[in-house]
Amino acid sequence: MNSQSCVSIQKEWDIVAARQMGREIAKQLGFGTVDQARITTAISELARNIYLYAGEGQICFEIVETLEQKGMTIVATDSGPGIEDLSLVMQDGYTTSGGLGAGLPGVRRLMDDFDMESEVGHGTRIVTTKWVR
Amino acid sequence: MRIPILKLHNYLLISIQTELDDQTAIQFQEDLLKQIHRTEATGVVIDLTSVEVIDSFIAKVLGDVVSMSDLMGAKVVLTGIQPAVAMTLIELGIHMRNVPTALDLEQGLIKLHQELGE
Ligand SMILES: Nc1ncnc2c1ncn2[C@@H]1O[C@H](COP(=O)(O)OP(=O)(O)O)[C@@H](O)[C@H]1O
Ligand SMILES: [Mg+2]
Numbered sequence: 001m002n003s004q005s006c007v008s009i010q011k012e013w014d015i016v017a018a019r020q021m022g023r024e025i026a027k028q029l030g031f032g033t034v035d036q037a038r039i040t041t042a043i044s045e046l047a048r049n050i051y052l053y054a055g056e057g058q059i060c061f062e063i064v065e066t067l068e069q070k071g072m073t074i075v076a077t078d079s080g081p082g083i084e085d086l087s088l089v090m091q092d093g094y095t096t097s098g099g100l101g102a103g104l105p106g107v108r109r110l111m112d113d114f115d116m117e118s119e120v121g122h123g124t125r126i127v128t129t130k131w132v133r
Numbered sequence: 134m135r136i137p138i139l140k141l142h143n144y145l146l147i148s149i150q151t152e153l154d155d156q157t158a159i160q161f162q163e164d165l166l167k168q169i170h171r172t173e174a175t176g177v178v179i180d181l182t183s184v185e186v187i188d189s190f191i192a193k194v195l196g197d198v199v200s201m202s203d204l205m206g207a208k209v210v211l212t213g214i215q216p217a218v219a220m221t222l223i224e225l226g227i228h229m230r231n232v233p234t235a236l237d238l239e240q241g242l243i244k245l246h247q248e249l250g251e
Contacts, residue, residue, distance in 0.1 A: 012154060012155050012156060015154065015155070016152055016154045019186060020152070023185075033216075033217045034216070034217040034220055034221075036217070037185065037186060037215075037217035037218060037220070038217075038220075038224065040185070040186045041186055041187075041221045044186060044188040044190075045188055045189060045225075048155075048188070048190055092226050093226075099189060099190065099193065100189045100192065100193050100227065102189040102192075102225045102226045102227055103225075105226065106189060106224065106225035106226055109224045109225070109226075110224050
């Protein structure tokens with residue numbers, strides 16, 4: 001079974017909308033409070049990055065179910081400037097905006113699976129999943 | 134959306150009850166610094182019991198609030214950080230080592246009393 005819902009990120013408030021929708025889905029899927037906080041925080045980081053660095057984009061949620069496990073995937077897509085050096089932005093503390101540089105490396109630690117693709121001048125796509133334990 | 138700031142003797146008390154979006158957080162930072170200046174408060178307790186998400190942006194704003202208030206002569210204590218929020222912050226790599234914390238509002242006030250000797 002697969003289902004998808006999306007929030008488009010254009011203004012700052014959409015960051016809140018994305019994490020509220022994400023938390024609701026996580027709750028329904030049966031994630032515990034700590035995992036709900038992890039997922040919501042990850043959504044917040046990804047949505048803010050879209051808003052800050054790409055101007056606009058989309059956050060989509062997918063429920064993934066296999067025979068053995070159930071999980072929630074966050075897909076963050078934008079058509080912004082892209083990222084030149086993927087390993088650099090995954091370093092703790094690396095920021096180009098005076099932030100904490102904790103967003104992307106943090107999302108990787110908060111979630112279970114993490115995959116990032118980016119092309120300079122074309123945009124960025126991050127797919128990350130948390131499995132229900 | 135504005136976060137209410139209450140005055141109690143020399144202290145300012147804030148209980149964050151709303152979902153913290155960026156604009157609200159920045160507005161709060163500004164309002165608090167102005168209130169510290171206006172009231173000459175020596176201590177501030179910010180209660181986060183109802184806050185369910187602290188991402189790196191909000192963490193930075195809160196950390197900055199503590200440092201800025203410190204520069205102005207007011208000591209800030211953060212209270213009531215939920216277990217799930219504490220775990221998430223550490224996994225994000227944010228340790229808030231220089232930020233005084235306490236379990237709840239009451240403990241926060243006790244901590245201020247002790248540290249400020251008032
Ligand atoms: N969607 C994106 N498009 C372009 N650049 C990005 C995107 N997301 C992140 N970046 C780059 O990666 C850096 C690190 O991001 P992050 O770990 O979230 O820390 P911060 O946002 O605090 O800088 C950002 O400063 C920015 O240069
Ligand atoms: Mg970021």
